[in-house]
Amino acid sequence: MEEKNKIVYVVQSYRFADYESHSYIVGVFSTKEKAKDQARKEEEFRGGKYACTIMTLEMDKNDMQQDIRVEPTEFFYKLAERANDLV
Numbered sequence: 001m002e003e004k005n006k007i008v009y010v011v012q013s014y015r016f017a018d019y020e021s022h023s024y025i026v027g028v029f030s031t032k033e034k035a036k037d038q039a040r041k042e043e044e045f046r047g048g049k050y051a052c053t054i055m056t057l058e059m060d061k062n063d064m065q066q067d068i069r070v071e072p073t074e075f076f077y078k079l080a081e082r083a084n085d086l087v
Contacts, residue, residue, distance in 0.1 A: 005058040009035035013042055017051040017072075017080035026052065036073075043075050051076035 011026040026042045029035040032054065039052035053076060056069040 005060055006030075008057050008059060010055040010057060011035050011039045011042065011052050012055065013039075013046065013050040013052045014076075015050055016083045017076045018083065032056070039073050040075075043073065048079065051079040 009029045009032050011029065013024055013026050015022040027035075027038055029038060035054045039054060042052055043050060052073050054071045054073070056071070058066050
Protein backbone atom coordinates (compact mmCIF):
# COMPACT_ATOMS: atom_id res chain seq x y z
CA MET A 1 0.00 0.00 0.00
CA GLU A 2 1.37 3.42 -1.01
CA GLU A 3 1.84 5.90 1.82
CA LYS A 4 0.23 9.31 1.30
CA ASN A 5 2.67 12.23 1.47
CA LYS A 6 2.20 14.87 4.14
CA ILE A 7 0.86 18.25 3.03
CA VAL A 8 2.66 21.38 4.24
CA TYR A 9 1.83 25.06 3.89
CA VAL A 10 4.63 27.52 3.10
CA VAL A 11 4.10 31.20 3.85
CA GLN A 12 6.16 33.55 1.70
CA SER A 13 6.23 37.33 2.06
CA TYR A 14 6.73 39.82 -0.82
CA ARG A 15 7.67 43.49 -0.52
CA PHE A 16 4.80 45.61 -1.88
CA ALA A 17 3.13 42.38 -3.13
CA ASP A 18 5.60 42.27 -6.02
CA TYR A 19 6.76 38.81 -7.06
CA GLU A 20 9.93 40.33 -8.58
CA SER A 21 10.86 42.35 -5.50
CA HIS A 22 12.43 41.24 -2.21
CA SER A 23 10.79 38.15 -0.71
CA TYR A 24 11.45 35.64 2.03
CA ILE A 25 9.99 32.48 3.54
CA VAL A 26 8.10 33.23 6.75
CA GLY A 27 7.66 29.59 7.75
CA VAL A 28 6.34 26.11 6.98
CA PHE A 29 3.18 24.94 8.75
CA SER A 30 1.28 21.72 9.25
CA THR A 31 -2.20 23.22 8.78
CA LYS A 32 -3.63 25.88 6.52
CA GLU A 33 -5.16 27.64 9.53
CA LYS A 34 -1.74 28.02 11.18
CA ALA A 35 -0.29 29.32 7.89
CA LYS A 36 -3.08 31.89 7.47
CA ASP A 37 -2.68 33.06 11.05
CA GLN A 38 1.08 33.50 10.67
CA ALA A 39 0.66 35.27 7.31
CA ARG A 40 -1.74 37.76 8.91
CA LYS A 41 0.66 38.35 11.82
CA GLU A 42 3.60 38.85 9.45
CA GLU A 43 1.69 41.37 7.32
CA GLU A 44 0.77 43.33 10.45
CA PHE A 45 4.31 43.12 11.84
CA ARG A 46 5.79 44.44 8.58
CA GLY A 47 3.59 47.55 8.73
CA GLY A 48 1.81 47.16 5.41
CA LYS A 49 4.95 46.93 3.27
CA TYR A 50 4.89 43.15 2.79
CA ALA A 51 2.08 40.81 1.77
CA CYS A 52 2.00 37.02 1.94
CA THR A 53 1.09 34.01 -0.14
CA ILE A 54 0.45 30.47 1.07
CA MET A 55 1.80 27.60 -1.02
CA THR A 56 0.33 24.13 -0.56
CA LEU A 57 2.98 21.45 -1.13
CA GLU A 58 3.38 17.70 -0.70
CA MET A 59 6.46 16.52 1.18
CA ASP A 60 9.06 14.47 -0.74
CA LYS A 61 7.90 15.63 -4.19
CA ASN A 62 9.55 18.12 -6.50
CA ASP A 63 7.77 20.78 -8.54
CA MET A 64 7.41 18.44 -11.54
CA GLN A 65 5.65 15.77 -9.45
CA GLN A 66 2.86 17.87 -7.97
CA ASP A 67 0.36 20.63 -8.57
CA ILE A 68 1.67 23.56 -6.53
CA ARG A 69 -1.14 25.83 -5.35
CA VAL A 70 -0.38 29.43 -4.41
CA GLU A 71 -3.03 31.43 -2.56
CA PRO A 72 -2.41 35.15 -2.02
CA THR A 73 -3.89 36.68 1.14
CA GLU A 74 -6.63 39.33 0.89
CA PHE A 75 -4.07 41.95 1.89
CA PHE A 76 -1.82 40.83 -0.99
CA TYR A 77 -4.43 42.00 -3.51
CA LYS A 78 -4.96 45.31 -1.67
CA LEU A 79 -1.25 46.07 -1.48
CA ALA A 80 -0.70 45.13 -5.13
CA GLU A 81 -3.53 47.44 -6.16
CA ARG A 82 -2.06 50.32 -4.13
CA ALA A 83 1.38 49.74 -5.64
CA ASN A 84 -0.07 49.76 -9.17
CA ASP A 85 -1.85 53.05 -8.45
CA LEU A 86 1.51 54.63 -7.66
CA VAL A 87 3.05 53.67 -11.00
